[in-house]
Amino acid sequence: MDTKTIFVRLNKVFRDVFDDDSIKVTPKTTADDIDDWDSLEHITLIAAVEREFKIKFKMGEIASMKNVGDMAKIIASRAK
Amino acid sequence: MIELEYPFDSEYIIKKRKSLKRTLLADGTSRMKKKIAVFGGSTTNDIVVYLELFLLNYGIEPEFYQSEYGQYWQDAMFPSEELLAFQPDMVFIHTTNRNIANYPTTADSKEDVQRLLEAEYAKFEQMWQKISETYHCPIIQNNFEMPFYRIMGNKDCSDYRGRSHFLTRLNAMFYEYAERTEGFYINDINYISAAYGLKEWSNPSYWNMYKYAMCVEAIPEFSFNLSHIVKSIFGKNKKALALDLDNTLWGGVVGDDGVDGIQIGQETGVAQSYYEFQSYLQSLKQLGIILTVCSKNDHENAIAGLNHPEGVLKPDDFIIIKANWENKDRNILETAAELNILPESIVFVDDNPAERAIVQAQITGISAPVMDSIENYITTIDRNGYFEVTNFSEDDLKRNEMYKANAERAAQQATFADYNEYLLSLDMTAVIDDFIPVYLQRITQLTNKSNQFNVTTKRYTPTEMEEVFASDNYIRLYGKLIDKFGDNGVVSVVIGRKDANVLHMDLWIMSCRVLKRDMEFAMLDRLVERCREQGIDTIKGYYYPTAKNKMVKDLYGRFGFDQLSEDEEGNSIWQLDVASYEVQNHVIQVGDNSTIQQ
Numbered sequence: 196m197d198t199k200t201i202f203v204r205l206n207k208v209f210r211d212v213f214d215d216d217s218i219k220v221t222p223k224t225t226a227d228d229i230d231d232w233d234s235l236e237h238i239t240l241i242a243a244v245e246r247e248f249k250i251k252f253k254m255g256e257i258a259s260m261k262n263v264g265d266m267a268k269i270i271a272s273r274a275k
Numbered sequence: 276m277i278e279l280e281y282p283f284d285s286e287y288i289i290k291k292r293k294s295l296k297r298t299l300l301a302d303g304t305s306r307m308k309k310k311i312a313v314f315g316g317s318t319t320n321d322i323v324v325y326l327e328l329f330l331l332n333y334g335i336e337p338e339f340y341q342s343e344y345g346q347y348w349q350d351a352m353f354p355s356e357e358l359l360a361f362q363p364d365m366v367f368i369h370t371t372n373r374n375i376a377n378y379p380t381t382a383d384s385k386e387d388v389q390r391l392l393e394a395e396y397a398k399f400e401q402m403w404q405k406i407s408e409t410y411h412c413p414i415i416q417n418n419f420e421m422p423f424y425r426i427m428g429n430k431d432c433s434d435y436r437g438r439s440h441f442l443t444r445l446n447a448m449f450y451e452y453a454e455r456t457e458g459f460y461i462n463d464i465n466y467i468s469a470a471y472g473l474k475e476w477s478n479p480s481y482w483n484m485y486k487y488a489m490c491v492e493a494i495p496e497f498s499f500n501l502s503h504i505v506k507s508i509f510g511k512n513k514k515a516l517a518l519d520l521d522n523t524l525w526g527g528v529v530g531d532d533g534v535d536g537i538q539i540g541q542e543t544g545v546a547q548s549y550y551e552f553q554s555y556l557q558s559l560k561q562l563g564i565i566l567t568v569c570s571k572n573d574h575e576n577a578i579a580g581l582n583h584p585e586g587v588l589k590p591d592d593f594i595i596i597k598a599n600w601e602n603k604d605r606n607i608l609e610t611a612a613e614l615n616i617l618p619e620s621i622v623f624v625d626d627n628p629a630e631r632a633i634v635q636a637q638i639t640g641i642s643a644p645v646m647d648s649i650e651n652y653i654t655t656i657d658r659n660g661y662f663e664v665t666n667f668s669e670d671d672l673k674r675n676e677m678y679k680a681n682a683e684r685a686a687q688q689a690t691f692a693d694y695n696e697y698l699l700s701l702d703m704t705a706v707i708d709d710f711i712p713v714y715l716q717r718i719t720q721l722t723n724k725s726n727q728f729n730v731t732t733k734r735y736t737p738t739e740m741e742e743v744f745a746s747d748n749y750i751r752l753y754g755k756l757i758d759k760f761g762d763n764g765v766v767s768v769v770i771g772r773k774d775a776n777v778l779h780m781d782l783w784i785m786s787c788r789v790l791k792r793d794m795e796f797a798m799l800d801r802l803v804e805r806c807r808e809q810g811i812d813t814i815k816g817y818y819y820p821t822a823k824n825k826m827v828k829d830l831y832g833r834f835g836f837d838q839l840s841e842d843e844e845g846n847s848i849w850q851l852d853v854a855s856y857e858v859q860n861h862v863i864q865v866g867d868n869s870t871i872q873q
Contacts, residue, residue: 208290213293235320235321238487241491
């Protein structure tokens, strides 16, 4: 799956989870860029991303993600 | 909202939680507001988020207090100012097997384990009692799910040192407390976690990363199960089933295939599945759920199908059978009117998606679960928790008999020229008197279930009712009505609060199954009599309109009260002069508590 497709689909998940159609995620996006993105919403986001790409992140992967770019890289390496 | 009924898509709910909440809040329905304190032994944030969605869908708008992470015991035992000011209507204690302080080890003796068990249990019981004394409200407590690993393997469940064994015994102690304590309910996460799949449910990464005691995807299921108890306590259970026949109660179409051609009984797997479904419905009936038929069929074909020798349910098991070619929504509205229940308290069971869609579009609030294949029918109805049992009274068990007797009364009514003559022919006797303990549960239940004949729509928890019962400050009456067709049980409750020589009516309710029997006048006669005995010279009545209680808008007017005021919202205040009141019931013979055997 190419990076562009991943970002299009990720963007849709972010908009659903944070209920905000103005969101535009980039590889550099972090929790600081989105108002509602706190540690509790992060859990919901992870679950929704896992569902979208039909993958399960490993514990270590979740802990090491620094921004949306990191997340996309893991998805690219795992999703079919 | 069908997205929030079983079988739902948990991941969809997780992703769309915010827009679902927005949609629910914007749908224009009025909801009862309830305050729920959540004492958590693990993270409760998402539990509350989904619980809110399901409760909004049931017509309840919750406000939550959540204890700080893991502080369930401290919060219960040493409540903060904030919590005391919150005054919860309900407390939910979210503990799981992650909160067990000391599990047995293999070095422990039997006595050691017994002590551990008692210590663990004592901590909980102490907490429940403290909560009960402080807030006088219902308590919901999780039982314990099984652990996700077994040190001793299979022996873990039978050996006194095993964790599975320990949790099973602790659960049993919780159940004993629940059995002897009113207003205390177990949220059965042991069952729900097993049904979900314990391996996924207890995936330890959610505890280790987020301090959730279950996987995030399971939280909607958890909250859904919990919401059933909450809505049941607050009187939002369903009351009746409207059942289609062809391909719902049996396989095939009786009109086309003939009675011998339909699938029901022991012959084939499909026939056995329908048989099992009919048995399930019969058990619901025994629980007091009303069964009715709503089928597009010729009446005689429907009756012939129900008389199939291999079937479980017979025509007699249904209070009303609507088998005709009218639209189903119309038949259901008629059924509701004949039973004197709200259309939204009916569950419509039909294998045809088009029929379900029409009924759902026409009748707001009715449930029409997806019945896609016979092997799923029982699970779909069962898991939706429509009839969740929280209080279980004698009356529930007899309800079907009573509705049946009502139908007979209606048939007889037609033969009398004069309504008064008909009422006299019913040989009605009533017991109207102060509350007695044996009826307290039914009285409380009635205050939470009555929507239509209810002037103030004031709800009482079991504990609040105990307080009213114990106080000298009230005049209380319950009314029980018996006629020649049967015992209707406790059907009316009246509570007046004394203020010098004035009695303020906090509550006046009656079950709709005894409408137009003059029972309300018999209650009023007795109330006035009690007022005179206690030096009360004025009774003040209050009417607060809701979407459902229009039938009693003029109740106090019919009683002969004078209207003092009415505001723009329709709230009205009424007054009766006790001295000039004359007895109004002339058709019911009324006795007091001494006339019933206890």
